[in-house]
Amino acid sequence: MSTSDPFPKRIVCLTEETTEILYSIGEQDRIVGISGFTVRPPRARREKPKVSAFISAKIGEIVALQPDLVIGFSDMQADIAAALIKCGIEVWVTNHRSVDEIIALIRRLGAMVGAYARADELACQAEQHIADIQIAAARLPQRPSVYFEEWDEPPISAIRWVAELVRIAGGDDIFPELAAESLGRARIIADSNEVIRRAPQIIIGSWCGKKFRPDKVAARAGWDVIPAVRNGDLYEIKSPIILQPGPAALFDGLDALHEIIMRVGMLSNLSNDKA
Template sequence: MGPRRIVCLTEEPTETLYLLGEEARIVGISGFTVRPPAARRDKPKVSAFTSAKVDRILALEPDIAIGFSDIQADIAQALIKAGVEVWISNHRSVEGILDYIRRLGALVGVAAKADALADSLARGLDEVRDASSRLSRRPTVYFEEWDEPLISGIRWVSELIGIAGGNEALPHRATQSLAKHRIIADPAEVIATAPDIIIGSWCGKRFRPEHVAARTGWEAVPAIRDGELHEVKSPLILQPGPAALTDGVSELRRIIHGWASRHA
């Protein structure tokens, strides 16, 4: 039957378990969870991203705590020392997200349902990829997940940009798993790519296109010259779970295909 009492330290296990119809197993969630809304309404919030209320988690008597990335290593260590089993996934790619869904489903004893969900998500991506292959032009897309300092997009975002019909402006940076290795010290690096589209997804705050347009030396960037500055809300694209492969890629497709239509 798998674990019956699960604490989700990030949003993607929560969203995935709800999609699998296994939400009754969840006894605690991250305070940053917004998907699905029912989880935020119904489940106790016991963690942030880099910190957690260990005593509250222990009081829930979890069978397992599930989180994401080396950034949560301190939380994992504290829970392990307290005797809680912990699974920290560390995937960064589209294929990694699909595999994560399959592994989580197997962990809770619903492997067939998880395989079906992952297969459905993969077919959706194939449909977007096929539609994008027919674009007459592919724009260069600069994706920014933070502004002070400038931080470019992570690998699964870069891959989704490609699936949606764009060319990632800084693909070499996207392969870096940690945000500190995607910091752009010199904005001239972005300017040199001449992005046709700038997409902002500033985690936890509203994207301000007017601030980007006012950056020194950026006035000749095609995206700024043509007013192609767009926002994709961070909950849709910056968590490595189902949202990125559904609503996230749909937003990228809308933006990129819209540009292609205007520049046909």
């Protein structure tokens, strides 16, 4: 970066997807602080000070870093944003919830740091990867139904970008009416019998911050009749690659979903043929 660089030179990223994007397009030197939840890329945790969780932040430490831009995500970080604005710091809060919005974020962030061409290349790679997965998924003889659980107590179903990725990967989310709800509390499955009634063929767990327990899920009252439980089709996808609305979800998260859905979909068809 030259001294005449007109773009933000000292950026604090309060969520991990913006950190991953900036590293992916070669603009990591602009980052001076990151979220403590950041895992991608691994080097970021070694190179950058961790100054926030998700709904809390070390305001004094952020101010001391003298950022010319802080990037946050959603109304969940509104209080952090307000505190920083009161300190005279410029804050940009994103609110991307869908696959298309994630791709738009990549391009927008790239433009903000003067690296639009590289960001556009990354976005195009994501769009091509999605198209390739859709073509492969179209070969499935039937689309398996999927219950995606991002928390267990209480059970919370898939957020919008995850539900969309499930569909791209070849499956159908069993709670599409809840996927549009941005807040986790609006996606709580109040009646677990509803999962039984919707009879998912696949159950995928991604319990943010703790290991998915398929045995615990299978032992829930009455769930033994669910096809996914009956056939042992309960799987874990690690939260950093699917619950982070950034490149991780569009590449590794989508691949993990597709592998599970294709395997179960093809095996289900073979079983039907034999029957």
